Amino acid sequence: MTNYLEFEKALAEIEGKAEELRAMARSSEDMDVEKEASALDKKAADLLKTLYSDLSAWRKCQVARHPDRPHCHDYIDALFTEFTPLAGDRNFADDLSVMGGLARLNDQPVMVIGHEKGNDTKSRIEHNFGMARPEGYRKAIRLMDLADRFGIPVVTLVDTPGAYPGKGAEERGQSEAIARSTEKCLSLSVPLVSVVIGEGGSGGAVAFATANRVIMLEHSIYSVISPEGCASILWKDAEKMREAAEALRLTAQHLKELGICDKVVIEPLGGAHRDPQKAIDDVGKAISAALGELSNMDAKALRDNRRRKYLGLGSKGLAA
Amino acid sequence: MNWITNYVRPKINSIFSRREMPEHLWTKCDECGTMLFHRELSENLNVCTNCGHHMPISPRDRFRTLFDAGVFTEVSVPDPVEDPLKFRDQKRYPDRLRAAQKKSGEKEAMLVAEGEIGRTPVVVAGQDFSFMGGSMSMYVGNAILAGAERAVETKRPFILFSAAGGARMQEGILGLMQMPRTTIAVQMIKEAGLPYIVVLTHPTTGGVTASYAMLGDVQIAEPNALIGFAGARVIEQTIREQLPEGFQRAEYLLDHGMLDRVTPRGEIRDELITIVRMLMKEPPAIKGDLPAPEPMLEPVAEPAAEESPAEPAQDEDEPK
Ligand SMILES: [Zn+2]
Numbered sequence: 001m002t003n004y005l006e007f008e009k010a011l012a013e014i015e016g017k018a019e020e021l022r023a024m025a026r027s028s029e030d031m032d033v034e035k036e037a038s039a040l041d042k043k044a045a046d047l048l049k050t051l052y053s054d055l056s057a058w059r060k061c062q063v064a065r066h067p068d069r070p071h072c073h074d075y076i077d078a079l080f081t082e083f084t085p086l087a088g089d090r091n092f093a094d095d096l097s098v099m100g101g102l103a104r105l106n107d108q109p110v111m112v113i114g115h116e117k118g119n120d121t122k123s124r125i126e127h128n129f130g131m132a133r134p135e136g137y138r139k140a141i142r143l144m145d146l147a148d149r150f151g152i153p154v155v156t157l158v159d160t161p162g163a164y165p166g167k168g169a170e171e172r173g174q175s176e177a178i179a180r181s182t183e184k185c186l187s188l189s190v191p192l193v194s195v196v197i198g199e200g201g202s203g204g205a206v207a208f209a210t211a212n213r214v215i216m217l218e219h220s221i222y223s224v225i226s227p228e229g230c231a232s233i234l235w236k237d238a239e240k241m242r243e244a245a246e247a248l249r250l251t252a253q254h255l256k257e258l259g260i261c262d263k264v265v266i267e268p269l270g271g272a273h274r275d276p277q278k279a280i281d282d283v284g285k286a287i288s289a290a291l292g293e294l295s296n297m298d299a300k301a302l303r304d305n306r307r308r309k310y311l312g313l314g315s316k317g318l319a320a
Numbered sequence: 321m322n323w324i325t326n327y328v329r330p331k332i333n334s335i336f337s338r339r340e341m342p343e344h345l346w347t348k349c350d351e352c353g354t355m356l357f358h359r360e361l362s363e364n365l366n367v368c369t370n371c372g373h374h375m376p377i378s379p380r381d382r383f384r385t386l387f388d389a390g391v392f393t394e395v396s397v398p399d400p401v402e403d404p405l406k407f408r409d410q411k412r413y414p415d416r417l418r419a420a421q422k423k424s425g426e427k428e429a430m431l432v433a434e435g436e437i438g439r440t441p442v443v444v445a446g447q448d449f450s451f452m453g454g455s456m457s458m459y460v461g462n463a464i465l466a467g468a469e470r471a472v473e474t475k476r477p478f479i480l481f482s483a484a485g486g487a488r489m490q491e492g493i494l495g496l497m498q499m500p501r502t503t504i505a506v507q508m509i510k511e512a513g514l515p516y517i518v519v520l521t522h523p524t525t526g527g528v529t530a531s532y533a534m535l536g537d538v539q540i541a542e543p544n545a546l547i548g549f550a551g552a553r554v555i556e557q558t559i560r561e562q563l564p565e566g567f568q569r570a571e572y573l574l575d576h577g578m579l580d581r582v583t584p585r586g587e588i589r590d591e592l593i594t595i596v597r598m599l600m601k602e603p604p605a606i607k608g609d610l611p612a613p614e615p616m617l618e619p620v621a622e623p624a625a626e627e628s629p630a631e632p633a634q635d636e637d638e639p640k
Contacts, residue, residue, distance in 0.1 A: 163530075165550030165558045170568060171576045174549040175529035182503050182531060202487075203499060203530040203549070210500040224487045224496040224527070234409035234489060248492045249405045258404075260493055307504050313497040314458045314465070317404030 002274075005062045008051065014044040048270045055219065057245035060252075061227055063219040064198045065161075068273040070280055071130075072099055072114035072157045075197065078277070079284040080105055080112055086143055088135075092172060095136030097128040097164070100143045105155065106288055111147035113140050113208065114157030117198070130199075131164035134177035137207050141177075141184045144192075153191040153291055156208040161226065162201035181207035186306055189299030193290045195283055196220045196252070196261075197272075212305050213290040214260060216252035217283065218267040222260070223250035249318065258316050259309075263290070349373055365585045374522060374542050374585055378424070379431035379446025382481060386444065386589050389612035392435035395443065397428075397466045400458035405492050413490040416452065424451045429484070430463035434470060436613045438593035438605035443471040446481040449523070454484030456528050457491050461498035464532060468505035477515040477596045482533040486526020499531040506535045515599040519588060520547050520570070520579070538595055539579045540588065541570035547578075 004012040018040035021033040055063065063069070076083050080103035087094040100113035115132060118124035140156075147154045163174055185192055185208070194211035200222030209222070216222065225233075227245035232238040255261035265286045268275035297305065345358045351373035361368075365385055366375040384390040407413040421427060429451040434443045445467045447454045464480070471478040487495035509516045518536030520529075523546035530549055541547060548568035556563060566572045570582045583591050593605045 163549060165554045167555060167559055167561075167563060167567070170548050170550065170555065171572075173534075173576075173578050175547075176534040176578060178530035178549070179499075179503065179532075179534045182500055183507065183535060186500060186503055186507060202496060203527050206496060206499045206527075206530075210503075222493060224492050225489055230489055244409070247405070247407050247409060248489070250493060255493060258494065260497060310497065310500040310504060311465070313494060313501055314398070314400050314462050316458075316494060317401035318406065 003066070003068055005059070005066065007059050007062070011044055011047050011051065014040050014047065018044065052270055056242070057221075057248070057251055058227060058242040060219045061199075061221055061241075061245055061250070063271045064217075064221045066271060066273050067119065069198055070272055070276040071119060072116040072159055072197070073119075074276060075157055075195075075280055075283060076103065076112055076114070078280045079287070080110070081107075083112070086146075087139070089138035089142060091135070091138060093133075093135045095128075095133050095139055096126055097130050097132045097160075098136035098139055100140060102152075105284075105291070108291075109152050110291075111143050111152050111154045112157070113143055113154065114197075115160040115204075115208070117159055128164060130160045131162060132160065132204060132207075133164050133166065133169045134172045134174050137163075137177035137181040140208060141181050144181075144184050144188060148188050148190055151190055153193070153294070154188060155287055155291075156192070156194045156211065158194060158196045158200050158205045158209050158222075159198035160201045160204045161199055163204035163207075175203075178203045178207045182210050185210035186310075187303065188306075189302060191291055191294035191297070191302060192306070193287055193294070195265075195287060196222050197283065201226065210306065210310065212294055212302060212309070213262045214255075215263045215265060215283070215286045215290060216255060216261045217265050217272060217279070218252055219271055220252055221250045222252075222255055223248050254318070257318060259312065347375075349375075367585050372543065372584065374544065376449055376483075376522070377585070378426075378450065379448050379481065380426070382446055383431065383433050383435075383444065386592075387433070387435035387437055388439065388610040391612045392433040392444075395432040395434055395466050395470045397430075397432060397459065397463045400462055403490075404458065404494050405490070407490040407492065409490075416490065420451045424448060426451060428459040428463070429454050429457065430460045432463050432467040432470070434474065434476065436610075437589060438597070439610065439613065440593055440597055440600070440602060440605060441474065441476045442479055442592075442596060443467050443474070443476050444479045444481070447483045447521075447528075449483040449485075449521075452488065453486075454482075454528075455486060455488035456484055456495055456498045456502070456531075457488040458494055458498065460484075460488075461501045464502045464505045468508050471514055472508055472512040475512070475514065477517065477600060478509050479517045479519065479592060479596070480532065480536070481519045481521055482524040482528055483521045484524055484526070484528040484533075486528055496527060499527050502532040503535065506532050510537075515596055517592060517595065519592075521545050523547070525549065525551065525568075534578075537599070538581075540581045540583050540591065541573065541579050542585055542588070543570055543582055545570040547573050 018037045021037045025031045025033040083103040085101040099116045103112050115130040116127045117130035118127040192211040193213045194209040196216040227241040228238050230244040231240035252264045265282050268278045272279035346355045349368040352371035354370040366377040383392050403413045429448050432445045515537050517538045520541040525548050573579045574582050
């Protein structure tokens with residue numbers, strides 16, 4: 001069953017009708033609906049193409065947050081072998097919103113770390129909807145450090161609405177944990193490749209995505225604040241999220257233009273959730289290619305490469 | 321170095337600091353309600369003489385009382401691209417910038433200066449909450465980098481007074497990218513073996529806390545300063561419970577191990593001198609009000625009485 005987004009309502013109706021026809025035909029032998037159903041299929045395919053050919057920023061936000069979109073866990077399962085989860089920050093707890101561990105990508109050892117949102121009510125709660133607490137960032141720091149000491153490249157998968165706004169999270173130093181994680185990203189002497197697979201929510205994303213190469217899926221987003229949050233502050237009206245999403249320039253395409261994103265991976269038509277296997281494969285290829293590009297760089301070159309990338313972001317702007 | 325930029329300009333700053341405040345103007349302390357004469361209040365660094373409540377102070381006013389005899393030289397900050405995203409909410413971003421500039425009399429939300437405190441050469445950055453909530457823009461990133469570079473170049477400690485609501489939304493992802501960018505500035509200071517001291521002032525939240533403001537070698541906060549990552553209202557909505565008294569205040573953070581010290585504004589200068597001189601392995605300092613550093617010999621405390629050489633710039637720069 002497909003979970004349709006609000007802007008896909010017309011599509012849902014057409015696809016529903018086609019399905020209904022076919023169901024009717026299955027129950028009575030003498031009905032031939034195939035011609036009509038095929039016409040509807042064609043209409044749906046055309047509509048899907050039209051809808052996705054020019055998604056507005058707000059629609060991209062919805063696609064990026066789609067509940068059926070492949071999540072960190074799906075990528076790790078499909079792309080990596082011998083994934084060996086490593087848990088805990090050695091200080092307070094294991095934060096399940098961040099998963100990470102040793103794994104192999106094309107037989108080469110890597111450290112993979114990512115935000116996991118969960119895919120049903122139970123797992124969403126367990127993973128805290130992908131909103132990390134300080135322990136999540138501290139676990140990531142620990143894993144990055146481990147990778148660094150053994151010369152193993154780091155791959156991060158970013159998919160978070162943002163860091164968890166909680167009482168304990170604040171008491172245990174949410175800000176400090178994020179700051180240290182960003183600092184760790186910058187100081188690594190091994191390649192760091194980051195993929196924004198869904199939502200790159202503010203500081204919670206920066207903590208993982210301060211990388212040599214930032215790859216973004218076509219309909220993923222990366223933003224200083226959620227469009228809803230921005231709308232309620234600047235427009236004094238959370239319902240103005242469409243305008244805010246537009247103004248924030250949070251799409252992969254904008255980030256590519258600004259030099260923050262290095263590569264945009266095109267998603268299957270209708271979003272990654274309509275063909276997860278294809279989306280995951282293409283992300284895998286992009287990660288391998290990025291790691292390949294970085295494989296000949298020594299520790300200093302890798303650090304300098306990251307520094308240059310971020311230091312350059314004081315003189316960037318979109319073309320007028 | 322040029323005599324004019326080094327000595328004439330600072331002297332003008334010192335004259336500013338002694339300017340006459342109209343006696344009939346007073347401010348009501350928003351904590352205890354006491355009526356305070358402006359002059360009395362500004363002489364007490366905008367701290368209520370009755371209850372000790374710390375009111376906002378502009379970086380320029382702070383620098384006038386921080387540096388020996390109020391003498392400092394501004395570190396120039398490269399201009400970023402203005403309005404990089406062509407951001408428009410209910411107002412155009414350039415209009416908001418103009419309004420903030422007019423209101424504060426400053427160019428942007430951070431002022432960087434070099435000078436001496438207790439005869440100890442330092443570079444100091446001060447964030448201005450009255451300028452668009454002190455928000456971290458590309459200019460703020462440039463300012464911190466310029467300060468860090470100057471500190472490294474002159475082998476001086478870097479002291480930063482933070483005050484901000486977070487990254488500047490109107491610069492979207494580029495505002496957010498100042499998190500890694502300023503973290504690089506902090507790394508540069510640390511690699512040079514120089515102290516980086518952060519003084520957190522009210523309020524410091526969001527991406528600013530989650531980057532340079534939490535990465536100090538020593539973390540000092542002013543009393544009752546609000547310091548955190550997420551806003552209290554967002555947290556209350558998320559966890560659906562009331563937050564404890566004093567939550568996210570300096571003393572609360574101190575209790576939770578997130579700060580080294582909470583120090584009243586009036587004692588911060590001496591404390592900075594003590595700490596910085598020990599870290600720099602300098603002998604103990606002479607504290608208190610020091611005359612201007614050499615070779616500026618004229619007594620700056622009574623500018624009216626000085627036998628000053630002709631200084632053409634002075635009259636033009638007299639406060640209006
Ligand atoms: Zn008071």
